Amino acid sequence: MPLNIPNLLTWARIILIPLFVGVFYLPPHWLSPPEQNEVATLIFIAAAVTDWFDGWLARKLGQTSAFGAFLDPVADKLMVAAALVLLVKLGRADAIIAFIIIAREIAISALREWMAKVGAARSVAVSFIGKLKTAAQMISIPMLLHHGRLGELDLQRLGSVLLDVAAVLTLWSMAYYLWKAWPEIAIHGK
Template sequence: MPINLPIALTWLRIAMIPLIVALFYLPEHWLSMPMRDAVAAAAFIVAALTDWFDGWLARRWNQTSSFGAFLDPVADKLMVCAALLILLNLGRVDSFIALIIIGREITISALREWMAKIGASGSVAVHRLGKFKTATQMVAIPCLLYWQPLYGLSLQLLGQILIVIAAILTVWSMCYYLRRAWPEIRNKSDQQQA
């Protein structure tokens, strides 16, 4: 397993997940709810920024690796799913939206694994639609974690609008990847039947 700064940042993002979750189990006399929400939102933002920064560094310093390419999306999915479960528990996100987003992540991860196994991973390579979906989630989630107005702006409302947009983009990007993979799936199926 290669160790370099981009991979270390990805590991840091994974390590931050239990810390963010633990904030919501602290007694209120240790940390008030508004402070807890602010710290959780800030930690999520830092983790999301490491996602952008580790990829940028890996490309800039030519430190890309197959392990890093595997670990980075795993860290993203763990981070988003953990945050959605927290928000679901707090009643700040609808269970249907959480199910759509988490279900899509599992489906596309399984699809990419299978496509790599049959040598067709290029057909489900990351597309800008998936990146836009991720960016929308990464803005919506801290808004929903923070849940308080900020400089007169209702982050609660903004987060709720953005998470619905993220859910729509989630379905759209899933359909895009499935459509791209379908010819390879059909070819493989035809070869097995022949």
């Protein structure tokens, strides 16, 4: 594993996950529920920013690596899954929507791994629809974590709508990746 700044940022994102979840298990005299929401929102946003920044930095500094390419999406999926499970537990996200998003992430990760083994990884490279899904997710989750208003905006309502949009895009992108992989599945699935 190359120790460089992009990989360290990715590891930091993974280390933030227990801290992020733990915020909601602190006694109320340490952090009130509104403070828990604010701290968790800030941690999630920091993780999302490091996700963008570590990839940019790796390319800029010429520090891309196979390990970094593996670890980065794992860190993303762990953080998103932790946030979704937490939001369901808090009653701020629908369990079926969270299940759809998490199940798709697992299924497509497995598909990508299998496609790499058969030498067809390019067929399931990240698509525009996948990027839209990620954007909807990464915007909705902090809104649901904040669980309040921002001026006239009801962030809980807007976050719920965006998470529903993310679920639709999740299914759409999964169908797209399966369609792209179908020739290899048909050949190697016999």
